[in-house]
Amino acid sequence: MTDTLLEIHTAALAGMTASPGAFGKWAGLVAEEDFPDADLSEATFCARLTEEGESGGALTALWARSLTAWDFADSPRWSPDTEPRTAERRSAAYDRLRFGDDIRKVLDSAVPVVRMAGTTVIAREHTPWYTPERAAARSFYWRAYEGKLRQKGWSEAAIASLDEASRTVVERLTDPEQEAPRQAKGLVVGYVQSGKTANFTGVTAKAVDAGYRLVIILGGTLNLLRAQTQRRLDMELIGQENILRGADPDDVDSLVGIDYIGDDADWPAFVQHGGRPSVLRAFDIERLTTRENDYQSLAQGIRALEFEKREQGLPLYDRANLHRAAARVMVVKKNKSVLTKLVKDLRQIKGILGELPALIIDDESDQASVNTSDPKKWDKGATERTAINGLISELLGLLPRAQYIGYSATPFANVFVDPGDAEDIFPSDFLISLPRPHGYMGAQDFHDLDSPLDYSERTAANSQEKAHVRGIGEEQGDRLQEAMDAFLLTGALKLFRADHGVPEQAFRHHTMLIHESVRTDDHAELADLVKSMWHQAGYASTEGHTRLAALWEGDFAAVSAARALDLPNPAAYRELQPYVSRARQLITKGGNPVVVVNGNSDRYFDQLDLDFDRTPNVWKILIGGTKLSRGFTVEGLTVTYYRRTTRQADTLMQMGRWFGFRPGYQDLVRLYIGREEALTKTRTADLYEAFEAVCRDEEQFRQQLAQYAELVDGQPQVTPAQIPPLVAQHLSWVRPSARNKMFNAQLVEVRSPGKPVEPAAYPQDPEELRRNTERWQPLLSRFTEQTESFTSSPTDGSSGRTFSALTARVSHADLIAVLSQLEWERTGIFLPHLRYLAQLDGRLAKVDDWLLIAPQLAQASRTEASVLGSVPLSLVRRSRQADKPSFGRIAGLDHRLAAQNLIDAAAVPGAVPPRGVGPGTGVVLLYPVVEATADTEVPSVVSQGKADPSKLVMAFTLIPPQSAIGTSRRLVHFEARNSRNEDAIIAATADQDR
Template sequence: MSDMLLKIHTSALDGLGDNPRPFGKWAALAAEDDYPDADLSEAEFCVQLAEDKERGGALTALWARVLTAWDFAESPPWSPDTTARTAQRRIAVYHRLRIGDAMREALDVAVPVAEVPGATVIAREHTPWYTRERAKARSFYWQAYERTLRRKGWSETAIASLDEASRAVVERLTDPEQAARRQAKGLVVGYVQSGKTANFTGVTAKALDAGYRLVIVLGGTLNLLRAQTQRRLDMELIGQENILRGADPDDLDSLVGIDYVGDDEDWPDFVSHGVRPSTLQAFDIERLTTREKDYKSLDQGIRALEFEKREPTLPLYDPANLHRAAARVMVVKKNKRVLERLIGDLKQIHGILGELPALVIDDESDQASVNTSDPKKWEKDGAQRSAINGLISKLLTLLPRAQYVGYTATPFANVFVDPGDAEDIFPSDFLISLPPPDGYMGARDFHDLDSPLEPGQRTFANSQQKTHVRDVGVGSYDRLQEAMDAFVLSGALKLYRSDHGVPDKPFRHHTMLVHESVKMDDHAELALRINSMWHQAGYTSTAGHDRLAALWSTDFAPVSAARAADLPNPASYDELRPYTSRARQLIGQGGNPVVVVNGDTDRYFDQLGLDFDRTPNVWKILVGGTKLSRGFTVEGLTVTYYRRTTRQGDTLMQMGRWFGFRPGYRDLVRLYIGRVEALTKTVSVDLYDAFEAVCRDEELFREQLAAYAELVDGKPQVTPDQVPPLVYQHLPWVKPTSRNKMFNAELVEVRSPGRAIEPAAYPQDSAALSRNTERWSPLLGKLSHQPVMFTRRVQDGRASAGSFSALTARISHADLLGVLSKLEWEAEGIFRPHLGYLEQLDGRLAIVDEWLLISPQLSGSDRIEASVLGSVPLSLVRRTRQAGKPSFGRIAGVLHREVAQGLIDTADGSDTQSVAGPAVGSHTGVALIYPVVEGKDSSDVRAAITGGVADPRELVMAFTLIPPRSAIGSSGRLVRFQVKDSRHHGEAIVATP
């Protein structure tokens, strides 16, 4: 019955296509001729679906593919009012299929709704051209890529997410068939080592299908990196037949000069189209670069770049010519000589270039591509460009129909490019932020951002930091040996899991990264030290095994029990011991477990044996610096020992090689990182906190983009040239990017209706603190003498119940604004964008009648109270500013902030009474106020009190504001900018609401 049912359902669902309709009728029609007696009842379907996994899961996969496509459809005509990827959309699908409760429940279990975020798009208005119908009509290479991803084990959700994100890019390119010349420039922002290549491979597939006939991928600054990208495109997109170009794979003589065949064990896994695509009425792809050869002056002459026209009297971009012409694809280094050769060859065929739809994809577009020339040194006749930037500019000038798409995980250098320089690579048309893909380990997986738990309450089960992060230690407490032991143990656990069926394929590579310095001499010394430690570690001795057993029992065993209970794990170290011996042998093979990676030449990298695609097994400890911090993917990275400082946020994030995908061994990942390292002779920093700060910078940037991505009256709230002011930094010494890449822009206003405003950069000068406290004094005097209770109720299991008491007051907007407008800050102007918004809430946007001022009281023994300039006794709150920071990481308590947000949401009607407390009207804001004393423990707080009175010089009057949701104008716009733009000769350009 299972095969019969699969055939019937396949036929029925194929018939439905993009439009869910009564399934029972289509299934009966599909069964009518060949299977008239088939049991098509929903009860039988539920039985078959429950047993499907044991038979290979084909029925489940079929329904997953179709349901996921319907779940992801954007504004489909059959359900325009439901949001994609929601339970409401799935219900709408079931309703149109007219299936019963039993079948719905069975499908929900087998194919849960993927409530995953979509890509965030900030873009100019564009003319829609890449319709669903057009994309479906020409989709040869995209469909081949989809099949490849399924064969590799990608889930339907992951494929649908990639389909959606790559479509968001392609639809904002220029229609390759249109007569008018137009270049679009955009930027796609992913995460470090998050699979950006998959996205631009999807974009390339769809762009080729749509009609782009020249694709140039700028892939890295080393042959090794370029070759990795070339192989990926060859394997997953271009395919065997295009690589062979008619050669017989069984005829050795005909294979001379053709890469992969015979020397790449994965050749059978390269996508196969069956025959040359042109035979199937598609089009062939000619590679102008190979795995081994970067772009050179073409061996076969300039004819390789000539495009034949079926209709000579029509331009190439005419559909009659375009879709019959072969495409050219090349992957080139960002290298001056290589790009000069390419530009020289293109100049020789200038006649056709004006008709040629081309796509330039710039991988790691913030590296080398950005112009770092100082504008102050430019001549009057125009911009001066750094080498690679200038050559990219020439390339785009030569190809007037070229579209430029940059890819990066650290976008700040790109968004700071001068938007007034039309020949530069500023993403003037679109900026797309990709969501983290399923299974990805990023910065959030190593930090407990905004965790309400105190350090003592954190466990392996509820704390990312406790699970994955270890201090490197200092001096005699240096934990490098422990990190090496962790490397051996994690390797042993991988081998154990491989023997017990996880993953389906054995763990191919296993690596450890040690990164302490950028100096090559330091690398040599460190490698020698590690090699000596390895040979003295005694891994075959009783003492060595005792050390490994102790680390396993105190670290790896409890972490795996909490985080990977569903994976095979040994019950004792004795069970693991044989695998530690095997891991030691693999790591130490060749007599040296260490590989130094710090060269500058391709020849150097060729000698290392670190081609993870070609090398069967790399089990090594890698020592290096800058060369390991961008582009170079360290496969199988499990243990990192890191203690290098830097002053640039994008550089810091790119050094996070421990980010990425860790299937089957996520729980084994360990980061040994410096907690206190010297930045200068007088300043010490916490590297782990620095990563957390940069993570917050990145998250805030993405959150801001998401907030402003929604269209208002069908038009974008912001365009890419208004993005630079959305870039923030949480640490004063970690800039978003290097100074020579930063463009000057100023944020004038941030409107935050219904959202928290929590400034953190308060003054450190005692006199300024005292003056700020005096400014708050009139409002503190209005606080009630009797506390009131606030409660957070349990709702849908989302949060545990909690309550607190607080002193409150009702204050006018004018009174609050009178205080806020006079406050002093550590950095001038830091609060000005918020203040500019609050100043308008007196009737021009929407009236804010009043604010509920809340001064939370701490509970029990934690409470230390004091009067502040004659106020009723208030609970003093302790917060700390870590070394090098002018700001606090968090002000409001998690419970306090959630309750305050709940009051606002309840007043707006968007909540169903999840909190209890004083009534808040729809035109009332909530203000949390905290008298903060800096200190490490309660004794510091008590030291700020004399005779029950707090010293105003020791107080930071910190606050969190949540305006009512009604506090926004009819336009719905949230931001206003002031941006310096070279098109206006350095004057401020104000984009008003």
């Protein structure tokens, strides 16, 4: 039956791909030609959308595609003054469509504006070439990939976000048709387990559409990882016709040796282009690697990499040749032997390499690719490189038109590559931070990073920790049996949900990860223990079901009721009990519920049968170490048991395998993690807190990049070469570079009008602490015993919380006099902020005074003491981060929100200044900090009501007024140490930085 309304709307919207227009006129033209009796009233349109309801329908999906594309458009000509993904942008689209209020309301309900963050770009200036018109004119493979994502169930917003992010990367590359050769190098920063492969697949699609004709993807250090990437590209981008290369799919003899045919159940789901792309006026993609075979030395060598030219007298990069040539794509392992073969073959090719637009994509680029040789040897002559780094450098040398893009979730290793080494992979042209994808479970889903609630007030409904995290340690016990019970129970819950309407594909794999040690002997011993515990757990007995029922009622039922009311859940354990037996059978299939993953060879991984793409159902407990930390995606991971500690931030983040997409079972995810583990001899911090500290550092760094990414007068505030000193200033525990290297760019000033400044790297030496406390004494003496009440106003709409505090007013000069004398764990760490603050005496902007706020803790947990003769102040307990001199966040969320409210309110024109905080007043939160955990007593710091100044850290957070910026919006300022060569680096000793 013909859907007249859908056909009319489809044809009308097809004519508005570039911009929205008068919809009534477009629809009228279509109807007049083919459907003269059609009802085109807005009332009929509204009724149809309402009828399709929340589950949506064909017409809703059609409008979702168009509205989302307009919502995400970057500075479109039809609405250049509206920001993407805002109500203003949507309203502008409605205005051009000439829609009335009724249809606007219905469409807003059916297709809400997705208010998600965009990509953050730190880049050098470039010549724009990848225009919307050019992208639309050549988009064969991008459209194929986009269609595949829709088939997989991606939302229009998720596809539009990927479209935007991949476009942002491609437009920073060099125009493949450009006459002069130029290499661009960049870094794309994603989140752990967040779908970086989807981004570089989108980048590959757009790059080959634009004219890049050789794509080299460095896909991990194991065949398994390389094969997974190969299959993903083959399935979602390259497609059946390019894989078959003219072979008849109905002729068995012609299919011999073609991968996927006959042994991959998903072959029918591989992209189909409808014919050979070259016959469809596009171009073919020739694979130089397959699922089974990494790059081999080509018997035909030169011939396999030759590119036919239609116009022999013109170079390959000329559009007359470029867009008629086939593209070559290879997915190669980061292996010395493999890359050596590739380099050798390329060296045999004469002439054409200088004309060949090429793209090198380096997945997990901080692994193996970064040069880790001893920089002390560099001064003796040429740079000594590690094997993989040297081979990548050779590739770049052989391909003068090659572009290099590194992908990483832990970017600091790449950021600190030597930018003065022209042959290395420093992201000299761009650094792009991807937004947190919708549906992704990351740090924010396992840590209450900014919760204003006391721990006693937290529940499964308002606390991520209460919902998903279960502590293990001395007090709680090892809880390994409980974790295994949770694994079986969540498997049963998945089967229950699959039987009650949730797509079974979401639960294809179900896994548990146990990670306690890097030693293989420990893994074998632990595997024996786990197998023994599993078989003695009595899961088929009354005792076993009693234990599972208690776990369901005491844990999972409450969390699911609070967080998954839209998913089917059993009303009682007896409804779940029949699924427990089926889950147990799946887990013990083959007789062993445990798989040890600790090998370092391809042969080892081949025998594990852990290819999540090719194995129908993997329901197993995995025990492993470092091999699980890089690239190896554990599909269906639901329960993690993690006790191993590491002192490297990037390793710790990479071990966050519990991060990722958990469709249909987010509420079931559990993390059993060490909560009482000594990390150093001098202080203790548990593994969970160490993870939280690293997550905070990474997230704050992303936020800082976003803040400085805004252009000022069309010019970037920060270039990639200036990121290393920015990181070193932001993260006090990060050295600017290798011990005997300093970057030429030196951070001089950081401006923060209306934004909090919270130093973290306070001294640890008792004498330095005493001197700092004495420097604060003149301001501490201004406090009286009179307290004031403050109320925070959370951004999530919840009611504010009230706290009391001591207050005092001090002049700008008095505050600067104190701040300029303070000592820090690393000399110069606070100097860029201090230089900015010192100019607020009228040189840059005028700040009259500052309101000092010393928050008082709740009476039950308060320890008060006089500090060098002051009125009693409330001492707060804070811990430094594991193996770092810096604290985590010091200011309480309630306190910071209240202070921010004062600053924001003062900036409203004509507003009555709250508490006398006008547009020329800043706010300082002041904390006498005792280094201790929340439950540690502090009597050793206090004697006869007086605090020992050598045991106090006088910590502060300050917020300058919003007016403290002057006429420029530039927030950072750098200077070159060697002004004759601003992009160079110079050698220095580590001591010169202290």
